Amino acid sequence: MERISNFIAAMWQSLLSVVKIVLQSKWHVVMPRLGEGKELVVLGNGPSLRHTMEHSMAFLRERELLAVNFAACAEEFFTLRPRFYVLADPHFFTATAQPNVQRLWQVLGKEVTWPLTLLVPHRFAGTMRSQGLASGNGRVQVVCYNTTPIEGFRWLENVAFSAGLGMPRPRNVLIPSIMLGMSLGFGTIYLAGADHSWTRTLSVDDDNRVVSIQPHFYKEDEREEKRIRKDYMNYPLHQILFSFYVAFRSYFTIARYARHRSVRIINITPGSFIDAFPRAEV
Numbered sequence: 001m002e003r004i005s006n007f008i009a010a011m012w013q014s015l016l017s018v019v020k021i022v023l024q025s026k027w028h029v030v031m032p033r034l035g036e037g038k039e040l041v042v043l044g045n046g047p048s049l050r051h052t053m054e055h056s057m058a059f060l061r062e063r064e065l066l067a068v069n070f071a072a073c074a075e076e077f078f079t080l081r082p083r084f085y086v087l088a089d090p091h092f093f094t095a096t097a098q099p100n101v102q103r104l105w106q107v108l109g110k111e112v113t114w115p116l117t118l119l120v121p122h123r124f125a126g127t128m129r130s131q132g133l134a135s136g137n138g139r140v141q142v143v144c145y146n147t148t149p150i151e152g153f154r155w156l157e158n159v160a161f162s163a164g165l166g167m168p169r170p171r172n173v174l175i176p177s178i179m180l181g182m183s184l185g186f187g188t189i190y191l192a193g194a195d196h197s198w199t200r201t202l203s204v205d206d207d208n209r210v211v212s213i214q215p216h217f218y219k220e221d222e223r224e225e226k227r228i229r230k231d232y233m234n235y236p237l238h239q240i241l242f243s244f245y246v247a248f249r250s251y252f253t254i255a256r257y258a259r260h261r262s263v264r265i266i267n268i269t270p271g272s273f274i275d276a277f278p279r280a281e282v
Helices: 002-024 048-055 057-061 069-073 099-111 122-131 154-162 174-183 222-233 237-261
Strands: 039-043 064-068 084-086 116-121 140-145 188-192 264-267
Touching: 002 154, 039 174, 048 057, 048 188, 064 069, 064 174, 069 099, 084 174, 099 222, 116 122, 122 140, 140 174, 154 237, 174 188, 174 237, 237 264
Parallel strands: 039 064, 039 188, 064 084, 084 116, 116 140, 188 264
Antiparallel strands: none
């Protein structure tokens, strides 16, 4: 009975995924194979990245690096000089008047002096063109990708993921970053600064508002911290915990797909809560 129920659920999810692909995905997405024969370190912005930079900088310098979100606003960005940069949150494209977002685009558009591939969701490509985001820097190559969430039969997931038509539900930027690392051709992907220890910071105040502190490896910006806290207050605790569940489940989908692709994903984040990938110290 359970097998029949699982089959029906997978079939329904597959049908929904096909509809999403037809309606949301951009076909013929071409990802440059820049990672062939190389290793990649995905740099999450968790507080443990500070430890990794202080103790394992030689390890980082010997590999290609991928940065995310507001990393470009940190001083260390110009020391690390990542080859790849991933943005996924609509906030970076819909709140361009916000000071932190302005600073991000200023760095990417004017201050990056090395070759950098900027990967952004294709649905924001028009916004970037209309606002001229990062268009003034010839060192930055913009590549678009699909964020369409794909679930269902494994064969469908494999085909959709390989074709770049979608990915496991991208609840945070680390999920597309890992998937893009595989699409770029990297055979080994390390995860650094991927603490994901959000449950340690969760609480509920006397007004039933969820409070969450989101520490990063860089000095916190008070305005951005205030924005995140305000966003969390708009959601009940069960929705936030479900969002965490979706993210951690997506990592297991990624781990399965990586095995299918013979790609190694290794978590080098001290104290990480992600339990889908093997760990190593560097």
